[in-house]
Amino acid sequence: MYHSEREISQCGAISENFTQLGGKMEEYLLHSHSSNTNSKYFYSFKRWEQFISKEGGKSIPASPIHVALYLTHLLDKGSSKSVVQSAVYGIKWAHNIQGIQDPTTNSFVV
Numbered sequence: 546m547y548h549s550e551r552e553i554s555q556c557g558a559i560s561e562n563f564t565q566l567g568g569k570m571e572e573y574l575l576h577s578h579s580s581n582t583n584s585k586y587f588y589s590f591k592r593w594e595q596f597i598s599k600e601g602g603k604s605i606p607a608s609p610i611h612v613a614l615y616l617t618h619l620l621d622k623g624s625s626k627s628v629v630q631s632a633v634y635g636i637k638w639a640h641n642i643q644g645i646q647d648p649t650t651n652s653f654v655v
Contacts, residue, residue, distance in 0.1 A: 589635025605639060609651030612636055616654065 593615055594604040602611045612633075619629050637649045648654065 583638075585631060586635045586638040589631040590639040591635075593632060593636055605643065606645045607636060607640065607648040609648040609653050612648045613651070613653035 590604070593607075593612075596615055596618065597604050597607070597611055600611070602608060616629055616632060619632060633649050633654070637647050640647045640649075
């Protein structure tokens with residue numbers, strides 16, 4: 546799920562040490578939240594991924610307007626505030642751990 550190898554190579558400093566450190570960095574990122582929180586974010590993201598793939602879009606990087614439409618979909622079907630918040634945080638989490646711009650900060654989503 547991470548792109549640290551790509552980021553490391555793009556910065557121009559490639560070494561065995563940096564490759565090993567990149568792997569450790571990914572472990573720290575993944576464990577930066579409790580396992581329950583990571584599971585919640587992961588499954589919320591997977592629900593988003595299923596929804597957007599059926600609509601022909603991409604889950605990562607996500608288009609802010611697609612995220613806003615997904616949240617509208619959740620609200621229209623009567624999802625609780627907790628479900629909507631989990632969707633936002635799951636999408637945010639998946640983008641952040643990959644170093645990709647977070648689409649949930651867009652005004653349509655906010």
